[in-house]
Amino acid sequence: MQHTDTNGAARAVPATPFGLTPLAHRVALTSGWVRLGLAWLAGACGALAMPPFGFLPALCLALVPAVWLLDGAATASSRLGRRAGTALAAGVIGWAWGFGYLTAGLWWLGAAFLVEADQFAYLMPLGVLGLPAALGLFYGAGFAVARLLWSPGPARIAALAFGIGGAEWLRGQLFTGFPWNTLGMALGQNLWLMQAASVVGLYGLTVLAVLICAAPATLADPGGPGRAALRRLGPPGAALVLLAGLALGGALRLPSGPMPEVPGVRLRLVQAAIPQDARFNPRNREGILERYLGLSDSATAPDRQGLRDVTHVIWPESSFPFLIQRDPQALRRIGSALPPGTLLVTGAARADEPLPGERLRFYNSILMIGQDGIVGGRYDKLHLVPFGEYLPDPVDGLLRALGLKQFVAVPGGFTPGEAQERLPLAVPGLPPVAPSICYEAIFPGAVAPHRERPGLLLNVTNDGWFGDTPGPRQHFAQARLRAVEEGIPLVRAANTGISAVVDPYGRVTGMLSVGTEGVLDRPLPRNLRESPPYGRFGDVLFCAMLLGCLSLAVVARVRRASGQSRGALL
Known part of the structure; x- marks a missing residue:
C-alpha cells in the first residue's frame, strides 16, 4: 500500500492496527467532483453537532475526513507552482466543506421566504444556497492557510485549528459579521462544557472543538510501534483528556444551588x-x-x-x-x-x-x-440584519432597481x-x-x-x-x-x-x-x-490559543524542512 506525503510523493507505508490507513489513503487520493462531494458531505455531517441535535461525534465525522482531504491536496498541480497550487486545492476543499456545513445547518432560512411567498419565494435559493456558498469562502481561506502550515503528524491538527479558528473569527467580523453556528457551539450547548466559554469565549471553544474532533484523524497515520505509535495515538488520547478536563472543570465551576435573586x-x-x-x-x-x-x-x-x-x-x-x-x-x-x-x-x-x-x-x-x-x-x-431590515448601501440602489426589498416592510428599511x-x-x-x-x-x-x-x-x-x-x-x-x-x-x-x-x-x-x-x-x-x-479580556485568550497553534504548526514544518535538507546532504 502507498501513502501520499505532503510533497505529493507516493511512498509505501504499513497499515495501522485500526485499519483506517486504507480509508484515509482513498480519501486523500480522491479528485474532481468526488473530492468536492466528499468534502460537502463531511461538512454537512458537522451540522448534526449544532443545536438542537448536539451530537458532538458528528463534528469528528466532519473534521477527520477534512484532515485526510487536506493530506491529499498536495497531489494537485497548478501553473502557479506546487505550493500555491496545493493552497488553492485546499481552499476549494474548504469551500466545499463549509458550503456543506452551512447548507445543512442553515436550511431553515428558507422558511422566511415563505412567510410572504408571493413576494419572496423566488429568492429562496439565494438564502438557502447563496448565503452558505458565500460564507463557505471563509472556510476555504481557513483550509488554504492550514495547508500552507501543513506537515505530517500531529502538528497538522494544530494547523487546521489555526486556519478554522481564524476563519470563524473573521466570519463573525467582516461584512457586518455572521457568527451563526460557529464550530465552538458544538461544545457551547452542554452545561459542563460551555463553562469554558467564561474563559476563552465562543471562538476559543472553536479552537478547542477542532483540536478535539480532528485529532482522531491521526489514528490512520502510518507507522509501527514505538515513537510512530505515540505520534498516532497521542493526539486522540490528548483530545479525550482535554474533553474530560473541560467537562470536569465545568462541573466543578457550577454552584450546587440556585443563584441568589435580585430582591x-x-x-x-x-x-x-x-x-x-x-x-x-x-x-x-x-x-x-x-x-x-x-x-x-x-x-x-x-x-x-x-x-x-x-x-x-x-x-x-x-x-x-x-x-x-x-x-x-x-x-x-x-x-x-x-x-x-x-x-x-x-x-x-x-x-x-x-x-x-x-x-x-x-x-x-x-x-x-x-x-x-x-x-x-x-x-x-x-446591528441590523442585512437584507432583513435594510439593504446594504453599496448595492441598495441596484437591488431596489431590480425590485428587491428587505423582508420587514418599512419604507427605506430600518435605521441603526x-x-x-x-x-x-x-x-x-x-x-x-x-x-x-x-x-x-x-x-x-x-x-x-x-x-x-x-x-x-x-x-x-x-x-x-x-x-x-x-x-x-x-x-x-x-x-x-x-x-x-x-x-x-x-x-x-x-x-x-x-x-x-x-x-x-x-x-x-x-x-x-x-x-x-x-x-x-x-x-x-x-x-x-x-x-x-x-x-474582562475578551478574545485575548483566544488570540493566544491561535498563536499557540500557529507556533506548533510552524515549528513542525521547519523541523521537517530541516530534516529533509539534512537527508539531501547525506
Missing part, C-alpha cells in the same frame, strides 16, 4: 405565538393588542393575580403592527391595564420626526411603557441606533440592563457594555420567521452562551419561542418552548460579582 423583581415574559403572516398585518392590530394584554394579566395559578404579582412585563421584538408611540389610544389601554409600580418593557418599531427634506427614519427599538405612557429611555437596535457603543439601559426597578434585539445576541463580546457592568442581558426577538425549525433553537443556544461568557443572567422574550430566563452559569431557570403560547413568571438571578476572564 423585589418579579418578571413576566409573554410569548403570544402569533403566526408571522398575521403579525405585521395592520388589520390585526386590535386582536394582537388584546392578545398581549390578556396573556399579560392571566392568572397562572390559584394564588397568582396576573399583573398584580409582577413588577416587569416583557413583550418580544416588534410586538405591534403599528407605531405605538403615535397611537395615544393604544398607550392609554396599556397604561390602564398596568397596576401601579408595574412596567412594560417591549420591543416596538418607532419613527423619528424627519427634518425638512429628509425621509421618515424608522428604528427597531425597546421601549418602556407605564401608566402614563412611554417613560424613561429607549434602545435602538445597533446612533450610539457609538452599547450602553446600559436604565429600567426603573431593575439593575442596569444590557439590551439586544434579535440576532444581536449572537455576537460574542458585543452584548454588554465595558464601562458599567450590567445586571442582566435583555434580549427581545421574533423568531417566528423560521417556524418550528432548528433556527429558533440555535438562536437561543447562542444567546444562552453570552450569559456564560459575561457572567450575567439572560432574560429573553420571543414571539414564538424560545422565551427563557438563564442564570450567569447558563442554567435555564424557566423556559417556554417553540410554538407555545403563554407566560413565564420568574425572579431575576443575580449576576456574578466579578466578570469572568472572557468578560
Whole structure:
C-alpha cells in the first residue's frame, strides 16, 4: 500500500492496527467532483453537532475526513507552482466543506421566504444556497492557510485549528459579521462544557472543538510501534483528556444551588405565538393588542393575580403592527391595564420626526411603557440584519432597481441606533440592563457594555420567521452562551419561542418552548460579582490559543524542512 506525503510523493507505508490507513489513503487520493462531494458531505455531517441535535461525534465525522482531504491536496498541480497550487486545492476543499456545513445547518432560512411567498419565494435559493456558498469562502481561506502550515503528524491538527479558528473569527467580523453556528457551539450547548466559554469565549471553544474532533484523524497515520505509535495515538488520547478536563472543570465551576435573586423583581415574559403572516398585518392590530394584554394579566395559578404579582412585563421584538408611540389610544389601554409600580418593557418599531427634506427614519427599538405612557429611555437596535431590515448601501440602489426589498416592510428599511457603543439601559426597578434585539445576541463580546457592568442581558426577538425549525433553537443556544461568557443572567422574550430566563452559569431557570403560547413568571438571578476572564479580556485568550497553534504548526514544518535538507546532504 502507498501513502501520499505532503510533497505529493507516493511512498509505501504499513497499515495501522485500526485499519483506517486504507480509508484515509482513498480519501486523500480522491479528485474532481468526488473530492468536492466528499468534502460537502463531511461538512454537512458537522451540522448534526449544532443545536438542537448536539451530537458532538458528528463534528469528528466532519473534521477527520477534512484532515485526510487536506493530506491529499498536495497531489494537485497548478501553473502557479506546487505550493500555491496545493493552497488553492485546499481552499476549494474548504469551500466545499463549509458550503456543506452551512447548507445543512442553515436550511431553515428558507422558511422566511415563505412567510410572504408571493413576494419572496423566488429568492429562496439565494438564502438557502447563496448565503452558505458565500460564507463557505471563509472556510476555504481557513483550509488554504492550514495547508500552507501543513506537515505530517500531529502538528497538522494544530494547523487546521489555526486556519478554522481564524476563519470563524473573521466570519463573525467582516461584512457586518455572521457568527451563526460557529464550530465552538458544538461544545457551547452542554452545561459542563460551555463553562469554558467564561474563559476563552465562543471562538476559543472553536479552537478547542477542532483540536478535539480532528485529532482522531491521526489514528490512520502510518507507522509501527514505538515513537510512530505515540505520534498516532497521542493526539486522540490528548483530545479525550482535554474533553474530560473541560467537562470536569465545568462541573466543578457550577454552584450546587440556585443563584441568589435580585430582591423585589418579579418578571413576566409573554410569548403570544402569533403566526408571522398575521403579525405585521395592520388589520390585526386590535386582536394582537388584546392578545398581549390578556396573556399579560392571566392568572397562572390559584394564588397568582396576573399583573398584580409582577413588577416587569416583557413583550418580544416588534410586538405591534403599528407605531405605538403615535397611537395615544393604544398607550392609554396599556397604561390602564398596568397596576401601579408595574412596567412594560417591549420591543416596538418607532419613527423619528424627519427634518425638512429628509425621509421618515424608522428604528427597531425597546421601549418602556407605564401608566402614563412611554417613560424613561429607549434602545435602538445597533446591528441590523442585512437584507432583513435594510439593504446594504453599496448595492441598495441596484437591488431596489431590480425590485428587491428587505423582508420587514418599512419604507427605506430600518435605521441603526446612533450610539457609538452599547450602553446600559436604565429600567426603573431593575439593575442596569444590557439590551439586544434579535440576532444581536449572537455576537460574542458585543452584548454588554465595558464601562458599567450590567445586571442582566435583555434580549427581545421574533423568531417566528423560521417556524418550528432548528433556527429558533440555535438562536437561543447562542444567546444562552453570552450569559456564560459575561457572567450575567439572560432574560429573553420571543414571539414564538424560545422565551427563557438563564442564570450567569447558563442554567435555564424557566423556559417556554417553540410554538407555545403563554407566560413565564420568574425572579431575576443575580449576576456574578466579578466578570469572568472572557468578560474582562475578551478574545485575548483566544488570540493566544491561535498563536499557540500557529507556533506548533510552524515549528513542525521547519523541523521537517530541516530534516529533509539534512537527508539531501547525506
